[in-house]
Amino acid sequence: MGAGIIGKRLAAALSAPAGEQDTYAPRLAGIALRGPNIFATARPELPVFAADARAAERLREVGTEPKGDLDQLLASADIVVDCGPSRTGAGRSEVYAAHGVRAVFCGGERDARLGPLIHSALNPQVAARPGGLRVLSCNTTALARVLAGIGPDDVRTLDATILRCSTDTDKATKGITNGAVLARDPSHHAADLRAVAPGPTVRTAAATVPMTAGHFLHVRLTLRAGLGAAEGLDRLRRAERVDVLAGEEPVHTAQLKERSEAPWHDRYDVQIVPIGQPGKDRLEFWLSLDNQAITIPETLDAIQLAAPGGTARQARLTSDRMLRTRSTAHHSLHPTSDGGPR
Numbered sequence: 001m002g003a004g005i006i007g008k009r010l011a012a013a014l015s016a017p018a019g020e021q022d023t024y025a026p027r028l029a030g031i032a033l034r035g036p037n038i039f040a041t042a043r044p045e046l047p048v049f050a051a052d053a054r055a056a057e058r059l060r061e062v063g064t065e066p067k068g069d070l071d072q073l074l075a076s077a078d079i080v081v082d083c084g085p086s087r088t089g090a091g092r093s094e095v096y097a098a099h100g101v102r103a104v105f106c107g108g109e110r111d112a113r114l115g116p117l118i119h120s121a122l123n124p125q126v127a128a129r130p131g132g133l134r135v136l137s138c139n140t141t142a143l144a145r146v147l148a149g150i151g152p153d154d155v156r157t158l159d160a161t162i163l164r165c166s167t168d169t170d171k172a173t174k175g176i177t178n179g180a181v182l183a184r185d186p187s188h189h190a191a192d193l194r195a196v197a198p199g200p201t202v203r204t205a206a207a208t209v210p211m212t213a214g215h216f217l218h219v220r221l222t223l224r225a226g227l228g229a230a231e232g233l234d235r236l237r238r239a240e241r242v243d244v245l246a247g248e249e250p251v252h253t254a255q256l257k258e259r260s261e262a263p264w265h266d267r268y269d270v271q272i273v274p275i276g277q278p279g280k281d282r283l284e285f286w287l288s289l290d291n292q293a294i295t296i297p298e299t300l301d302a303i304q305l306a307a308p309g310g311t312a313r314q315a316r317l318t319s320d321r322m323l324r325t326r327s328t329a330h331h332s333l334h335p336t337s338d339g340g341p342r
């Protein structure tokens with residue numbers, strides 16, 4: 001449902017030619033649209049369905065003949081991925097439930113009645129419950145990967161200051177272009193993270209700054225006594241969907257995006273830039289993430305976990321293969337031997 005920033009990326013991943021290993025990878029049944037959409041127009045081979053009667057008219061006006069309506073699409077699908085604007089999914093969830101189709105909501109839904117928050121490496125077991133699933137937001141996904149990489153039981157406290165770009169589609173009203181907007185309340189990310197990993201003490205605060213792409217976070221961790229910060233950083237180097245950038249030079253986040261070879265210059269991995277030397281039990285680093293792309297792997301995971309069978313690990317491997325994370329974005333973002341980002 002919907003083919004905006006997130007929907008078009010998922011539609012592209014779900015309609016890409018399947019590799020030999022990916023016979024069981026989820027496939028696109030169709031895209032429900034409210035009207036003409038530039039991505040769908042550019043990809044006329046994709047099956048477009050009209051969200052309602054008015055949508056069908058509007059699509060025909062621009063020469064797109066819908067393959068059917070939403071009822072027909074839901075009748076032919078196992079899972080619906082709701083990629084509508086944040087906090088509007090509740091209005092559509094009854095239609096999905098009436099068709100007996102499980103829904104995965106994309107990152108912006110706060111309403112717990114839509115289903116539990118899920119991260120495939122931290123609490124995949126919640127997918128066994130009936131009903132919908134809610135993918136974490138982009139910043140929370142980045143923090144969840146950090147916890148999963150180190151091990152949530154080995155992190156005592158996590159403090160994060162989140163600096164989000166003011167052009168984020170559904171958060172545009174939160175930002176200004178000639179200054180920063182400083183939120184007074186703790187941000188939602190801490191509570192969301194506790195929902196998927198209840199162990200560590202988590203505190204988060206957010207501000208919105210004039211950038212046109214990506215978010216970044218200043219993260220401070222204290223680790224379980226005895227683990228050692230160097231070991232914590234090593235675990236992050238080995239973690240899934242995480243790149244720890246080596247080198248001495250400052251990192252320019254716009255260059256990270258520019259150099260990704262994935263479609264739309266997407267960065268599916270989160271980049272970590274360590275600050276200083278690891279302390280005894282303390283780690284401090286920057287996280288840089290592509291808000292438009294980072295949740296795509298976890299959303300593909302959630303789609304697979306919403307279907308019966310399979311393990312979370314298999315789901316993550318399949319998602320990564322579908323996105324070719326390792327062969328494109330990952331490769332192109334590693335720093336050069338002179339330490340600077342390429």
Ligand SMILES: NC(=O)c1ccc[n+]([C@@H]2O[C@H](COP(=O)([O-])OP(=O)(O)OC[C@H]3O[C@@H](n4cnc5c(N)ncnc54)[C@H](OP(=O)(O)O)[C@@H]3O)[C@@H](O)[C@H]2O)c1
Nearest residue numbers: 002003004005006034083084085086106107108169291292
């Ligand atoms: N953008 C990000 O960086 C980001 C990152 C992580 C998670 N998310 C979350 O992902 C979800 C989608 O965000 P997005 O950025 O992709 O939004 P978006 O670019 O604004 O796209 C929303 C899509 O939903 C359609 N839509 C709007 N109202 C609808 C309705 N009432 N019923 C059905 N479809 C409707 C829109 O169609 P029209 O073109 O016809 O309006 C559009 O195709 C949100 O929950 C968001 O919080 C976004």
